[in-house]
């Protein structure tokens with residue numbers, strides 16, 4: 613007699629090879645048209661599934677978890693950030709949570725670097741100008757479309773983990789001086805390799821840097837970490853790039869600062885109220901906004917799916933899955 617396959621419910625469409633492999637291994641229920649699950653669909657899924665595979669767009673809070681069926685033993689997130697999941701409540705209910713760290717580090721760091729170049733050098737603005745003026749422009753001019761030089765500037769990374777370090781490794785050869793704030797100093801090898809300066813107190817680092825890159829997770833401690841007061845610590849010539857989570861910056865405070873000319877610009881891959889972007893941000897010429905594309909490469913998404921499968925399979929085989937999220941060390 614063959615063992616019953618676990619019912620795995622996946623909330624969004626995944627890359628085709630991943631869905632095919634899941635179909636071979638599990639009794640899988642896929643989301644063919646990729647619609648975001650409604651609260652009712654999510655509740656039904658959590659009641660029925662042995663394993664739920666959500667993404668950042670699914671809010672798995674304590675209220676939802678209170679409706680979980682007895683079968684639900686694993687939430688295998690397709691993504692690195694797990695701020696959408698109440699991991700501690702899940703743990704108390706005996707539900708394991710896993711994620712997909714590492715395989716999207718380089719892609720997200722590339723995107724961060726893209727924003728880091730795009731905003732001070734006005735890439736999107738220049739491209740938009742040509743499009744809006746049907747390819748006509750005043751011709752090369754010594755004073756038109758001037759941005760800011762990257763070389764020699766100071767980059768302040770908030771959250772020197774996998775992605776923060778990958779950003780620093782890219783930024784250094786561009787001539788940026790690396791500064792960072794983290795819960796604790798990075799190891800000596802990293803500090804030496806990157807000649808990075810650790811700032812224990814974020815308030816001390818902010819006035820000293822020219823560009824801030826936000827790369828920490830969203831947690832109760834980092835919600836609105838960059839609020840009105842901290843944004844005011846930055847120089848008016850400073851730029852902010854955020855590829856972590858929108859809620860880490862008080863978005864209204866950021867908009868006010870940009871509109872008032874108290875900041876030079878921002879590159880944002882994430883927003884406080886996703887999937888909605890505040891229209892005031894879209895009106896600002898010095899803001900480059902992307903629809904949460906940091907990990908959006910074909911290779912990365914397939915590798916993320918591979919990790920989800922390994923996590924489910926290992927768990928179902930009775931072992932500890934490699935990417936278990938432990939609330940105490942998040």
Ligand SMILES: NC(=O)C1=CN([C@@H]2O[C@H](COP(=O)(O)OP(=O)(O)OC[C@H]3O[C@@H](n4cnc5c(N)ncnc54)[C@H](O)[C@@H]3O)[C@@H](O)[C@H]2O)C=CC1
Nearest residue numbers: 692693720771772773774775794795828829855856906907
């Ligand atoms: N835009 C996108 O598509 C993507 C966004 N992300 C976001 O990036 C975040 C970081 O990912 P990884 O680098 O892989 O995580 P990580 O866990 O390797 O690094 C996070 C770093 O932030 C530090 N940190 C935590 N709390 C802090 C605090 N209160 N103050 C200062 N530092 C703090 C940690 O000590 C750690 O060094 C994820 O949590 C996720 O939200 C991740 C992947 C793709």
Ligand SMILES: O=CC(=O)O
Nearest residue numbers: 668691692693907
């Ligand atoms: O934002 C994406 C993630 O994987 O985290």
